[in-house]
Amino acid sequence: MELVDYLKRGPKNRLEDFYDYRDLVDKLRISFNLSTVSVVLGVRRIGKTSLVLSTVYDFMKNRKDVLFFHIDLRGVTSRDQMNSIILRSHIIGAKSLEYKSPLLKEFDKRLKDKLTEIISSTTREASLKIIKFSKTLSRRLREAGYTGLRDYLELYDDLCSELNARCIMFFDEIHEPALYIKNGFKREIAGSLAYACDYLRNLKIVVSGSLVRLTEEIINQDPLVGRLTYIELKELDMIQVRDFLEKALKPYIKQDLVRVIPTLSSVVVYPITNGIIGWITLFGQYLVENIGSMELSKALTVSIRSLITDMYKTGLEQVNVLRRYLREPDKAIKTLYLICKGVNSWSELKNVTSYSDGVLSSIIEKLERYGLVKKVADKYYPCDPSISVTLGAIDIGEITNRLEQFIQAINLIESSRSG
Numbered sequence: 001m002e003l004v005d006y007l008k009r010g011p012k013n014r015l016e017d018f019y020d021y022r023d024l025v026d027k028l029r030i031s032f033n034l035s036t037v038s039v040v041l042g043v044r045r046i047g048k049t050s051l052v053l054s055t056v057y058d059f060m061k062n063r064k065d066v067l068f069f070h071i072d073l074r075g076v077t078s079r080d081q082m083n084s085i086i087l088r089s090h091i092i093g094a095k096s097l098e099y100k101s102p103l104l105k106e107f108d109k110r111l112k113d114k115l116t117e118i119i120s121s122t123t124r125e126a127s128l129k130i131i132k133f134s135k136t137l138s139r140r141l142r143e144a145g146y147t148g149l150r151d152y153l154e155l156y157d158d159l160c161s162e163l164n165a166r167c168i169m170f171f172d173e174i175h176e177p178a179l180y181i182k183n184g185f186k187r188e189i190a191g192s193l194a195y196a197c198d199y200l201r202n203l204k205i206v207v208s209g210s211l212v213r214l215t216e217e218i219i220n221q222d223p224l225v226g227r228l229t230y231i232e233l234k235e236l237d238m239i240q241v242r243d244f245l246e247k248a249l250k251p252y253i254k255q256d257l258v259r260v261i262p263t264l265s266s267v268v269v270y271p272i273t274n275g276i277i278g279w280i281t282l283f284g285q286y287l288v289e290n291i292g293s294m295e296l297s298k299a300l301t302v303s304i305r306s307l308i309t310d311m312y313k314t315g316l317e318q319v320n321v322l323r324r325y326l327r328e329p330d331k332a333i334k335t336l337y338l339i340c341k342g343v344n345s346w347s348e349l350k351n352v353t354s355y356s357d358g359v360l361s362s363i364i365e366k367l368e369r370y371g372l373v374k375k376v377a378d379k380y381y382p383c384d385p386s387i388s389v390t391l392g393a394i395d396i397g398e399i400t401n402r403l404e405q406f407i408q409a410i411n412l413i414e415s416s417r418s419g
């Protein structure tokens with residue numbers, strides 16, 4: 001039996017290391033046999049990539065005829081860049097899942113042959129070697145008529161047909177290029193994915209997005225109506241956080257730490273991370289690193305401090321998005337701060353800010369659009385607790401005090417035991 005490692009770095013790619021969310025794993029697995037686009041939604045670091053990789057790996061275990069293409073769209077700002085990533089996606093997929101197969105090798109060979117054939121038709125170079133799946137290559141393909149997503153999907157479906165293979169194509173963070181590429185890009189994506197659903201029988205499409213509003217702008221378009229399977233990852237609750245930490249830390253720690261986990265979870269980890277598994281995992285990784293070289297109480301303090309520093313940096317990047325894209329970011333930042341402080345309803349926000357309906361609704365629309373705020377049952381919440389850390393809306397002093405009191409209590413117990 002493989003060792004469970006909930007604290008393994010990077011996105012998980014084995015179900016053994018992927019904590020809980022089994023209803024979503026099942027839903028995704030079932031969707032592989034449906035002709036719909038599966039949409040995995042959830043805020044940053046909640047486990048979207050891990051859910052897809054682990055489920056696909058498990059699905060492929062007993063299926064020698066399946067290929068996996070991972071199209072990681074983070075930081076993609078142009079069509080050529082996106083196309084070159086699609087061209088490399090079988091290689092990236094193999095790396096993400098850490099798998100090799102004769103089918104993958106054969107696919108790679110046929111793809112290169114096919115691309116050489118396509119490009120040779122528009123160039124005088126007689127024997128063109130495809131050395132790199134680069135932006136230059138996608139530019140050349142554009143000259144040969146391969147301009148949009150649909151052309152690539154058709155090409156891949158044909159190759160899979162020749163090989164009698166099926167392929168799962170995962171467009172990870174699909175909203176990212178839509179932030180930069182204009183001119184009907186969102187509509188083109190929706191149309192291409194709907195076409196794949198209806199006619200490209202060898203392809204199964206999965207998309208993910210952290211900016212939920214923007215992702216919905218892409219997928220909730222007419223061509224995709226009725227062709228979507230939604231899978232939404234939610235934060236862990238306090239009991240799950242405790243259970244996760246107990247299981248995750250167990251392989252690394254002595255009995256004394258197991259005893260402190262319930263209090264540690266409810267007093268410190270849950271209030272800071274709000275149940276987002278990526279932050280909890282990071283804390284666990286710091287703690288495991290530190291308990292090797294320092295005593296428990298020091299290791300706890302240092303690990304929390306490292307977590308908060310990382311959250312601060314991430315939150316700052318997110319708040320800076322407002323500074324970059326809005327002409328008057330101050331009002332939006334003030335509104336965001338109030339939401340982080342617990343001023344959650346429209347009427348409360350109106351009262352405290354005195355902004356007009358028009359101004360407030362435009363601010364909230366932007367906050368939702370850039371993935372900073374989400375609406376749940378008519379109330380607004382920050383998507384990521386790191387924003388609250390950065391804006392000073394979480395009382396870190398209060399949490400640190402509670403941690404210190406907690407540590408003193410542990411020390412008292414330790415000294416009474418040894419005394």
Ligand SMILES: Nc1ncnc2c1ncn2[C@@H]1O[C@H](COP(=O)(O)OP(=O)(O)OP(=O)(O)O)[C@@H](O)[C@H]1O
Nearest residue numbers: 010011012018019044045046047048049050210278
């Ligand atoms: N269910 C889980 N069990 C154990 N670890 C998890 C789980 N889900 C996510 N993680 C860990 O949390 C971190 C973030 O996960 P992942 O990258 O999959 O999230 P994401 O939603 O894709 O994030 P992003 O929005 O940054 O792309 C990773 O370190 C991953 O190993």
Ligand SMILES: [Mg+2]
Nearest residue numbers: 048049050172
């Ligand atoms: Mg991800």
